[in-house]
Amino acid sequence: MTTRLPDAATVDGVLAGLDPASADAELAPTLSRTFPGFDFTTAAIDDFYWRGDARTVLAAGGTRLGDHRAWVERGLQECGGDLTAFWNRHRESREKFAEWRGASVFAFAPTGPGVADFVQVSLGREVEVLAGPVVDPDYRPHGADDLFDPSWVRREPELDVPVLSGPVYRLRGRAGGGLVHMRSFLARRAHIESEQRQAQRPELEARVIREVGPDGTRDTPFLDANPDWFDFVPRENRFFADWERSSASGHRIFDHWAFDIHDLEHRGRREIGFVPRPLRLPGEPLLADVDVSVHRLMERIEAIDAEIGLPFAWFFLMTHGHWVDPDVGVAIAKGLRAGRVRLPGRDAAVLLDWADRRYLF
Numbered sequence: 001m002t003t004r005l006p007d008a009a010t011v012d013g014v015l016a017g018l019d020p021a022s023a024d025a026e027l028a029p030t031l032s033r034t035f036p037g038f039d040f041t042t043a044a045i046d047d048f049y050w051r052g053d054a055r056t057v058l059a060a061g062g063t064r065l066g067d068h069r070a071w072v073e074r075g076l077q078e079c080g081g082d083l084t085a086f087w088n089r090h091r092e093s094r095e096k097f098a099e100w101r102g103a104s105v106f107a108f109a110p111t112g113p114g115v116a117d118f119v120q121v122s123l124g125r126e127v128e129v130l131a132g133p134v135v136d137p138d139y140r141p142h143g144a145d146d147l148f149d150p151s152w153v154r155r156e157p158e159l160d161v162p163v164l165s166g167p168v169y170r171l172r173g174r175a176g177g178g179l180v181h182m183r184s185f186l187a188r189r190a191h192i193e194s195e196q197r198q199a200q201r202p203e204l205e206a207r208v209i210r211e212v213g214p215d216g217t218r219d220t221p222f223l224d225a226n227p228d229w230f231d232f233v234p235r236e237n238r239f240f241a242d243w244e245r246s247s248a249s250g251h252r253i254f255d256h257w258a259f260d261i262h263d264l265e266h267r268g269r270r271e272i273g274f275v276p277r278p279l280r281l282p283g284e285p286l287l288a289d290v291d292v293s294v295h296r297l298m299e300r301i302e303a304i305d306a307e308i309g310l311p312f313a314w315f316f317l318m319t320h321g322h323w324v325d326p327d328v329g330v331a332i333a334k335g336l337r338a339g340r341v342r343l344p345g346r347d348a349a350v351l352l353d354w355a356d357r358r359y360l361f
Contacts, residue, residue: 006035006109006119008171008179015123015169023167024125031107031121038109038119043258043279045104048157051126052099052149057134060094068097072134072147086147087140095134097150098164102126103157104277105169106258115244116183118254122173122261127166131155177261177274185261186237189272193234196270204229235359236274239319242350247311256280256310275361276320280308288327294335297328312347321360330355 014034018026031040055068065071079085107121132153141147171178207222223229233241243253259274282304286297301314304324308317318324333355335341336348343351 004035004037005181006031006038006121006179010034011121011171011179015171018169020166020168023169027105027123027169028107032109035109038111040107040109040121041254042105042107043254044125045106045258045277045279046157047104047277048101048155049103049124050099050101050155055097055099055131057095057097058130065095068099068134069148072144076144076147083141083143083147087135090135091133091137093134097131097134098128099131100126100128100166101155102167102170104172104258104260106254108254108258110252110254111181111183114183115249115253116186116240118182118252120180120182120254120259120261121171122178122180122258124170124172125167126170127168128164130162130164173261177263180259180261182240182259185263185274186240188263189234189236192270192272193232194230197230197232201230234273235319235361238359239276239316239361242319242354243316246315246347246350247344248313248316251310256308256313257316276316278317278320278323280310280313282307282317282323285322286314286324286328288325288331294331294341297331298335298341301328301332311344312350315347315351315354319354319360326358326360 011031014030018030028040028042032038057065057068057071059065075086075090076083079089102124105123105125107123109119111117111119132150134150135141135147136150136152139152204222209220209222209225211218211220240253243249248256256279258277258279260277261274263270263272265271286300286304288297301324304314304317305311314324315329318326318329329351332341332343333351336343336352342348
């Protein structure tokens, strides 16, 4: 049997066919059935968002009155563009607007034994909620934009608001990041980085760094000062390479991380990369403190690894930059070089390389 790689059109069809009542439970099994040979799992990320592109207006009795923006434009036209008249007409009308709110969900399926051998599908799990009144009942709008983008309603993940429909799943990251085979993505990331750097070669060969000191002026060719310029490895590729080299390699990377991917053209330049998103978080961040010894830091990173259930978890959280302060890695690297602390050999090598050539997301 030929294994068919997942494609966006078919995934969209799968999502459209899910029953909201069972969508959460059926998402992974349905994807697996649709794409034989792929065993999908899913993971949710707590990144609450709301959409402004699909709001609708509801009358006091619940009848839908149509698209929110078109309704506001029509109402303003009826009032001759008078914001005060529009506000007075609707501030006590009990008309409300609905909008879609959601959070990210990622689906993964392995394609081989390598660390990057998997498919990732980036999704949004969304529900349509009755958000609030069509105008702020207490304050007159300053302009039409205030009406088009209602800011007077509370938007919080825990907020108890009436749900009108959903949950539904939608494919996100249309700009090259919605559906990705990670090994292919990393190869493309490295290739584009190399191309962009090579395109700079004529300019860089002519560039000179001028230093002025007490002994006069010294000019150094840029490429002499930066001999590894064309050997640069993108941080995305290093993240995966470090996983494969470390004691974390016994675990599937997508059981612990998802990846917010972008791959697009911006102002005539190709922009490609990702931000790693941890699927499991420690109870509290680990911050560097000058009064905390390196031995105490070692105890803390071991506790994080145990809490996450992954050896060397702290290191990858550190590259993410929020849950483990990068200065923690710097301090432990210094302790390793001074012989004051130890890590497993492969992890020590990864950390020392990172300390020499740091990368963060």
